[in-house]
Amino acid sequence: MLTTNKTQGKQLSWVNISFLMLTPIIALLGTGLYIHQNGIQIFDFLNFLLFFILTGVAITGGYHRYFAHRAYGCKPILELFYLVFGAGAFQNSALRWASDHRDHHRYVDTEQDPYSIMMGAFYAHMGWIFYKEPSNRNFDNVPDLLKDRLVLWQDRHYLLLSMLIGFVLPLAVGFAVGRPWGGLLWGGFLRIVITHHMTFSINSLAHMVGSQSYSLEDSSRDSWWLAFLSNGEGYHNFHHRFQGDYRNGVRWYHWDPTKWFVKILSWMRITSHLNRTPDDTIFRARLDTDMSRVQKKLDGASEGMRRHVLAQLQSGREALERARRRWAEVRAGYLQVRANAIAHSSQVLQDWKENIRNCEKELRQASHRWRNLCRV
Ligand SMILES: [Zn+2]
Ligand SMILES: [Zn+2]
Missing domain, CATH: 1.20.81 (Receptor-associated Protein)
Structure with missing residues (x-):
């Protein structure tokens, strides 16, 4: 555990706390009640799956491997997709997410690591989001993103975009098949909560359980089951050792749909310059x-x-x-x-x-x- 109190002098963000507490309650109780009254139809599940895949890949392939690590190049149309659907995951703007994440890699397990596991599992998982960003926050570690107009545009309109993609669009898709509330609950609330905790688990569990085959220098670990639950991000020890690699699961059989997505798009020339660490x-x-x-x-x-x-x-x-x-x-x-x-x-x-x-x-x-x- 870190000896100094990292949360000292920080202000609680009641907006973040309320969102992180209320969304699981609505997702569980609301969806449960909806199922009780209306049953489950394939459309509800497909709505969930659609937004789970779109916002999930926008976080793992976009926010993480593209914006935070620049592990490959991509066409503006894909960048725009990442920014629009990434907002719908309610994990902050790409600019702020990538800045936090670069600090995580640079200062891993120390006091400057924004979600250091040394502060405890809960803090690394979601406790760190309970606090407001410092008012004097700078973005010195993302100079490339500060030059990117699309990234700045998303940061400016993040709240509107996240509401539109996160809630309004699943509601509209549900409406189109005659189940608007099913769309909002399955494609909106339930999907947001599951995507949240998938990402959060990489900051907590992937620094606690699993093997360390590539480095003992930090707390990061590899685990196949976490990779299975997180679009491939669970191979976290490899990732911390070779953060610029577009793959997290390095073997061909490692479950890493994000790397397959990026690879397939490279055949269509939508992604390029895929960074691979030599064998x-x-x-x-x-x-x-x-x-x-x-x-x-x-x-x-x-x-x-x-x-x-x-x-x-x-x-x-x-x-x-x-x-x-x-x-x-x-x-x-x-x-x-x-x-x-x-x-x-x-x-x-x-x-x-x-x-x-x-x-x-x-x-x-x-x-x-x-x-x-x-x-x-
Ligand atoms: Zn990590
Ligand atoms: Zn990373």
Whole structure:
């Protein structure tokens, strides 16, 4: 816990507190009562889903990965979509959200982190929003956004936009199918509350539970189930280590619909310059983290023991890096040969494949040894 009281001298924001307290009550009681009286129709659920997806991706793909991290480039039409539908998530304007978030990364776990987990789970989750922004707030950390006319326009009209997209539009969609109150409750209140707590969980749970494969330097953690609930944002340890990467779930099978959305739009040239951390850098970060974890475990062990374990670890790491380099070289060679397949006989291709299989076997053995060495 932080020793100084970060909330000292801050004024409570009764508007924020009321909104954060009343929306869940209306979402639960109102929707429950509505279901009791009118039942559930597919239109209600579709209304929820529509606004859940639109405002959700505007936050994860837009506010977070585009505005806060500039992890890729995008066309103004997509930027406008992010700003309009992001407002409907009731999470502040993109300018303020991104500014808070850049501070979170820069000062993570310290007193300057706006939603530091060191202030406790509730404060990191939503307690920090209970306070008014300081009147002397500056935006020094978002100079790029201050030059963006669309961002400034959204900041100026944030309240109007958020009411229109957050409540009026779901009501109108509901009205179109003869269920206006269903639209307001399902696509408005219920969806806002769920999207809120999905985002809030990344600031609380993703700094409390899960694994740390890429860095032990801060409290961030990776968890697949949180990623599943948050459009891929739950791979938070990777994200804190490589915040400029457009992916949070780095493996192809990691549940990260936001990265798939950005990738698919790049095929249509709506997004561009997708920032990817090189595989080698990620691989080395994992090894560094494994080594740091072992070093921590060795705190208090005798000097002789420390030296012995670290020497073993170093040799295991070198063997693993060698095996990986060799595998990458052989694989690159195979791909080149395959590209010129007509010029080569099928026997040549078979030989390359066999070579790759041998390298993979060697790599698996070296990985296995590494994992055993790390289990001290
Ligand atoms: Zn974080
Ligand atoms: Zn981030």
